[in-house]
Amino acid sequence: MGRPPGAGAEGTWESALAAHLAFRGAVLDVAGSTRRLSGELSRLGESHWGIAGKAAGLFVPHVEYGQSQLRWIDDELAAATRLAHAAAEVEDPDMQLALLRLAGPRLEAAMMGSMLLAVWFDFLNLTDATLSRHLYSVETLYVKMERWQKMLEPSMSALASLEPEQVESAAEDMPALVGHLTREFASLLDTIHKGAKVLETALVLKESMEALTMLSALRFSLPAMRPALPATLGVGLMVGPNGVMMGTRIVVSAEWVEMMRQLVRAGVLSLPAVSAAVRIQAGHVMMAQGHGDLPRGVRDALGDAPEVRAMRVTGKSGAGMAEPPRHHVMPNEFREWFEKRGFTGKMRIDWFCVTLQQPHHQAIHGGGNWKLGRKWRGEWNQMIMKALRDAEVGAGRMLTQNEILKIVAGYMKLYDIPMNFVRCRGK
Incomplete structure (x- = not known):
């Protein structure tokens, strides 16, 4: 992005440049997640002994559901990237920021959608491992998968709509949703363990679960299981400088916080969506908290000030007033x-x-x-x-x-x- 001739608003130009770099970084971060998910979903679709081979493909629609969600997420990432390219070539910094804000709901929806899709993949992966080793009732597991998919669908539909109000509402509800799914996941693991008849079966399950690659927030949010269980998926969390939560890998790193701060301050991403992402990745303890209950250090790092919260216009002309055309x-x-x-x-x-x-x-x-x-x-x-x-x-x-x-x-x-x-x- 070359400096426009005679640009007088130095601060505006620097803000546009910082927002543009942060936007690119955020897109690359989400795109990395979707690439991994794409490969894993393809692998599950070819799992002849597991989820794709049971009851003549009874569970295949659940894999296809994940693939269909991945398609709209990839489409929105591609559209956001095109808008970022357009912003890079426009000389006016205000128009650059306007194009990035236009791309914001796309990035926001893709970011939150990829997190939900990663959770869905974790359920698919567990189902695949369970079915391939005959550790649970096929019929009961199918009923559970149907119920879990129905739990995900409203949030996914809201995110795919790209309407800012629906996207933000879905984002605010996501920590509670992921928290509930986390408990369901842990409960299923516990049930499978209790149903194991012999030690060898339990050991097989232990090896299967240790081999799983947990891509979603579940690897950070599952409660630590008692030693008797065949798998321990919980991880320790610690609070770093300024109250930033960290897990096995640094989920909310200083670089990630700075990237999000730039996008929030520029009005590209909404604070509720970013806060939801922090709570989900920080673990199940924070998932039950309200959107205003982040640690002060995290809120300060993200720039949670009145002027920042006011930057994302809701479109309402006032309390009780109709939205302007x-x-x-x-x-x-x-x-x-x-x-x-x-x-x-x-x-x-x-x-x-x-x-x-x-x-x-x-x-x-x-x-x-x-x-x-x-x-x-x-x-x-x-x-x-x-x-x-x-x-x-x-x-x-x-x-x-x-x-x-x-x-x-x-x-x-x-x-x-x-x-x-x-x-x-x-x-």
Whole structure:
């Protein structure tokens, strides 16, 4: 991201750069998890002696469910990456931050979705090991898997919707959900152990569980089991500097906290989602706590201050007030013109909307007098399309996405339109 000529807002530029680097790091972190999950799910799908081979593939739909969730998570990561690339090429730092904020719900949903998917994989992996060694009733285990999937589905659907309110609500509920699933996981292990008839069977289970690669928060959150049990999945937790929780590996490292802090302060990720991720990875003790009960050191490290919490706009105009309408920055009536210049799919113009109070909306479409409407020469739709077409004439070619965004950013500032993009509803 080259420094824009004559940039005067040094602080804004540095903030955009820091947010961009943090965003890239967070995407890479989630992508690493999804790559591992993809490989493990493929392995389970080919497990002829275990989950994929029992009762003519009775459990295969559960593996396929995990694979279907992985697809939308990967799609959103790819879309977030494209927006990050676009942000890197835009010269205006405010537009850079706006594009990163637009990508924020995608990253947030993918991050939380990958954590839930990792938990689901742990259940699949345990099921595979159990079935392959005939350690539990197939019918009973199938009923349990069906119930656990139904527990996951509402949160997964909310995350996949990409609606910021639904994503944040799902994130706030996730620690309690993962905590409950953790107890279910531990209970199943205990039941299997108690049902073991001979020592050899228990030893087989012990070897099976020790061989499992626990990818999710469960490896950090399972309570330590008593020595008599065939497997010990619990790990010790310690509190590091500033109250940051650490497990077998440093889950909430100083680098991770700084990365999240940059994204929270820039309004790219919401504090509730980041706090939920901390609590889930820090262990079952914290999973039962409310979103405001993080250790003070963690909250301070993340930047939990009133001004930070206020950065993520909920879209409500006030208590008891209806949400203000959303409006296309790139005029909807010229959709085809923008599609020819690359604004399709995850980059379609429906993602570049803003919420405006009615007086402001009337002003930009009527020069302060809504009755003038489209007759006013400075009306937004006419003005922005004229500016874009004039730029194309001057360039002698079609404008690129980034060139269009640069022009749009300039006029948004001129018209005092907040550079905080949201998706138009129903699009």
